Amino acid sequence: MRTRIWLATAAVAAAAVLTGCSVPETSDSGKSDSGSSSNAVKDAAKDATKPATGNAPQKDVTLSKCGTDSFGQYPQADLVVKNHSSKSSNYIVQVEFTDAEGTRAAEGTAALNNLAPGQKANEKAVGLSKAPSGMKCRITKVTRYAAP
Template identity: 55%
Template sequence: MRRTTIAVVAAAAVLGLAACDPVANSTTAKSTAAPVPATTAGAPAAAAPAPAGEAAAPAPAPAAAGDGDKLKDVEITGCVVDAVLHWPSAEVKITNHSSKASNYMVQIEFLDATGTRIAEGLAATNGLAPGQASVQKAQGASEAKGKVSCKVIDVTRYAAP
């Protein structure tokens, strides 16, 4: 319970800082990338082959000019469902491709087999230097039943103070 409380307080602090940041170049990008399916064994879903008779997920569409470069900074490297709690989580690799140290907030949605959103999670990192990468975890807090996929739905990047 204490670990969950600390994680929630930390996420709220990051969101609070972002909401109060007057940086003029603060922008948000929306994802149109295909969801990444989850596994229950803890292995990254990207390593799992597509089921027989199903095509692999298509490559993400190129992002629009402007905010789209933030989407290139984020990659889902794992999408799993915890074997005990049955909560979904996503491992997210954030790489700063900008020319300035930046703070990131990445919103992940967790979808069931029908495409219905069952949970959301947030991954964040601060002070990421140009060219530097950080691996973070976005945790959903709802029980996942059956197949689950993970999708980046929002990326916020702003210059670190």
């Protein structure tokens, strides 16, 4: 019981350190609008297919390789993150791993802290389920926070 409480406390503390006191910039490729009008839904669908504009966080992350870990069992996405903002930033990148038919088989997350403006870093997101045959990787969400 004490271990669970300690782990929960550690997770909350890590999240607080990672997010700092800033408002995050989020880019979600599965963007949707909860509005009730059909125009709002159509607009949200249209926005989700548009390329990132301006200084959107998703422009900072590229998928360089989709494969498996060194054991050849678990899905792994190799990512390149370049901070295009004017401030040092922290990133959380979510990746989904799908089979050949597009069914999600696993998901992974990569986190980076204190990436300086213009700085580039290589990171990995690893799934915890066995890699499916015909696997594909897709970045589903990028969140960028100004580093404290």
